[in-house]
Amino acid sequence: MSPWAGSQLAELTTLSVSAMIDVRSFVRCQIWDPSSADLIPSKKEVLNPCRRLDLLAERRLLSGLQTSIPLEFGYYGEEEGLVFQGNERLFALIDAVDGSDLILRGRELFGAISLAWFDPWSGQLLSAVVVDLVSSANLIWSWRAEVGSFWQNAFLPAPQPLVMPKEPREDPFFATVSIKPQMELKFENQYDKVLKWLVEQYPRARFSKSHCGSPGVCRAAHGAIDALLHLYGGQGHDVIGPAAILKGAGGLNVALQSGEELQIKIDFSGDLAEQLEERHPFVSGNPYWVDQIIKLLAS
Known part of the structure; x- marks a missing residue:
C-alpha cells in the first residue's frame, strides 16, 4: 500500500496543474514566435524545431515542479529520457508538448501537456494531469488515486467530477x-x-x-x-x-x-x-x- 494520503495527492495535483499552466502559456507564445525554440538543440533530432520546443517546454516544466514540490523525484521525459536513481520518493512521466509538430505549423486542433506521478516504492499510480494546450476554454483533466477523475476549464475553475455517459449514442x-x-x-x-x-x-x-x-x-x-x-x-x-x-x-x-x-x-x-x-x-x-x-x- 502507498503511504500517500488524500490531502497530499490533492496538493501534488494542484502544484502540478500550476506548473503545467505556466508551460501552457510559454508554448502558446511559441506558436506566434517559433524562432525562440531554436535556442536549445534536442538530444533526439538536433535540426528539428519541434523537438527543440519540446525540450524547452520539458525543462521549464521540470524547473517549475522542482521549485514547488519539496521532494526529490525521478522522471522520464520524452526529450530528456530516464533520470532515476532508485531511491526517490516520487517518479514522474512527462510529455511536455504532445503535438508540437502540428502546433508549430499553426494547426491548433491538437496539443496537450501530460504528467503522471508514481510512488516508485509501491509502484502505485498516484495522480495524473492533462492540460489542453490550444483550446480557448483552457481545459484541464485530472485523476487521483482512490478519488477519481475531474475536469475544469476557464468557466469552471474549480475541478468538477468527470463521469462518462453510460448509454451509447445513436450517432457515435x-x-x-x-x-x-x-x-x-x-x-x-x-x-x-x-x-x-x-x-x-x-x-x-x-x-x-x-x-x-x-x-x-x-x-x-x-x-x-x-x-x-x-x-x-x-x-x-x-x-x-x-x-x-x-x-x-x-x-x-x-x-x-x-x-x-x-x-x-x-x-x-x-x-x-x-x-x-x-x-x-x-x-x-x-x-x-x-x-x-x-x-x-x-x-
Missing part, C-alpha cells in the same frame, strides 16, 4: 490517431476493415483524424468522442495519464495486442526505459463501443 463519433500518411499506410488493412464495418453498421456515425492522442482520450472521458483508435500505439509518457483519467471516469482502454485492459502501471523492478519506450496500440472510449471494435479486430 469515432476518432483515429493517424495524422501521418506513413503510419496510416502501415496499418491500412486494419484501419480500412474497421472503418468499413463502422460505416456499414452505423451510417450516422461521424469520423475524425484530428481529435487524437492524450486530449482525445480525455475528451472521450466526457463522451465527446465515443471511441478512439490508436493503431500506431502510444508510449508510457503519453498514454498512462490520459488512460487513467478515462478509466476513472468510467471508460475503457483495451490493448490491441492482447485484447485485455491496457495496463496503467510501471514495474519499477524491471527495465524502466524499455517499458516506457514500448508502443502500445489501443482503443479507448465508451465501454460499449470499445467492446464492439475489439470484437471486430479479433475476428
